[in-house]
Amino acid sequence: MSERKIRIMVAKPGLDGHDRGARVLARCFRDAGFEVIYTGCHQTPEQIVAGAIQEDVDMVGLSCLSGAHRYLFPRVVELLRERKADDITVIGGGIIPDQDFKMLYDAGIKEIFTPGASLDSIVDWVKSHIKPRA
Amino acid sequence: MNNDKDEVQRIREGDVRTASRLIRNLEDHMPEAKSTIRRIFPHTGKAHIIGVTGSPGAGKSTLTDALIESYRKQGKTVGVLAVDPTSPFTGGAILGDRIRMQRHAEDAEVFVRSLATRGALGGLSKAVGDAIHVLDAMGKDVIMVETVGTGQQEVEIMNHSHTVVVVLVPGMGDEIQAMKAGIMEIADLFVINKADRDGTRQLQTLLMAMLDMAPEFPGGWRPPIIKVENVFDAVTFKGQVGELAEKIDKHYRHLVENQLLGDRLRRKSLVEINEALSACLLEPVLRDLVSSGELERMLDKIVRKECDPYSLAEEATKPYLK
Structure with missing residues (x-):
């Protein structure tokens, strides 16, 4: 009777109050059958990581439209590593210039979705890359 | 076996990762989680368990957040289980109670965990009983359980808590609503939240009339009615939440002093x-x-x-x- 369910945290790091995209995504993950914890806006990386560990999520999806992703995204990965929780996958999205992709991938961000990415493509990515932990 | 013992030990030492993983395993019905919970059981029974229930949008999460602050000021450690509904169609869920409580995320003495109902009907998740044991074994002084937004008859919370807080808002109906069986009967305390709105006086009168009609109260505890106003008026709001916290503690002392805690524990055990x-x-x-x-x-x-x-x-x- 045991059944694993994918748990995802959708988070908005930094000083960025534009969360329509994050909300749409949260709703879309819900419709895909995932359990979604939404943190709301203005989160520090520390808050996000503490929350992700308390919630035992499989993945954290970061949304950032403020331009501060070069600091905020890697910081989340770094803190997860410090807390020995780097088995939690981190992906990102928002207004991310092409030239920043490599830097973010190198920092441990597993995938990046920018405006124009279809919701289906994001859900498909999650389904094929995120396995609920044993 | 040895590993299992370590797991229990880690939870007793308050290890968040181990505890949150165990709760996950309990939700997912992993057989090994059941054997761990058996070992955890002897280390439980110390926490004061508070249920917070009420209709959707009544302000349960915001009040829970304010109560966390109040308990932390008293030096107490806090665990929160916040339940939100699972979609009957997709099995997915949006767990959004945490939004109101994220400011405590970095406080190591506060553990907040969201649970989806996964088809359970009583306003809670099936795993809630066991998850309470996990937080209890972690040594949390106070455990708050926030139900889904409830209607009239999701009363499951009474079986899991020592003190039930029913959160109401003005403008929800007439006196017949207040007379109906179900959620209005299980309150140890009533909160009239958003009490700066129209209809507060009327609601308070209805509640008092309803309570006046009760044949008796167990151990003589008449559920108090606490008004909480505008969250954006910090001074008043904090004062009123302080009053709520005080009354919650008073209720717990009342249970202990009148040997009523045993009845609640038997109810939970059943x-x-x-x-x-x-x-x-x-x-x-x-x-x-x-x-x-x-x-x-x-x-x-x-x-x-x-x-x-x-x-x-x-x-x-x-x-x-x-």
Whole structure:
């Protein structure tokens, strides 16, 4: 009777109050059958990581439209590593210039979705890359 | 075995990762989680468990957040279990109670965990009882359990908590609503939240009239009514939340002093043994029926009206009840 369910945290790091995209995504993950914890806006990386560990999520999806992703995204990965929780996958999205992709991938961000990415493509990515932990 | 002992030890030392993983395993019905919870059980029973219930948008999460602050000021450690509904169509869920409580995320003495109902009907998740044990074993002084937004009859929370807070807002209905059975009966405390809105006086009068009609209160505890106003007026709001916290503590002392805590614990124990029995009895039967394909044949018979479900159930369980 045991059944694993994918748990995802959708988070908005930094000083960025534009969360329509994050909300749409949260709703879309819900419709895909995932359990979604939404943190709301203005989160520090520390808050996000503490929350992700308390919630035992499989993945954290970061949304950032403020331009501060070069600091905020890697910081989340770094803190997860410090807390020995780097088995939690981190992906990102928002207004991310092409030239920043490599830097973010190198920092441990597993995938990046920018405006124009279809919701289906994001859900498909999650389904094929995120396995609920044993 | 050794590993298992370590797990219990880690939880008792307050290790968040181990605790949150165990709660996940309990939600997912992992068999090994059940054996861990057995070992955890002897280390529970110290926390004051507070249930917070009320209709959607009544302000349960915001009040819970404010209560966390209040308890932390007293130096108490806090665990929160916040339940939100699972979609009956997709099985997915949006767990959004945490939004109101994220400011405590970095406080190591506060543990907040969201749970989805996963089909449970009483306003909670099936895993809530066990998750409470986990937080209790972690040494949390206070455990708050926030139900889904409830309607009239999601009263399951009373079986899991020592103190039930029912959060109401003005403008929800007439006096007949207040007379109805169900959620209005289970309150140890009433909060009239958003009490700066119209209709507060009326609601308070209704509640008082309803309470006046009660034949008796166990141990003489008449549920107090606490008004909480505008969250954006920090001074008033904090004062009123302080009053709420004080009354909650008073209720707990009342239970202890009047030997009523035992009744609550028995009520909780009855539910736990019921659930454990049903797991022991029902699950093996269902598993066999599913794997043999017999369940589908039974459904066919019921649909074609060849047989009623009661006789089928009796027939199917006979071999197990020797």
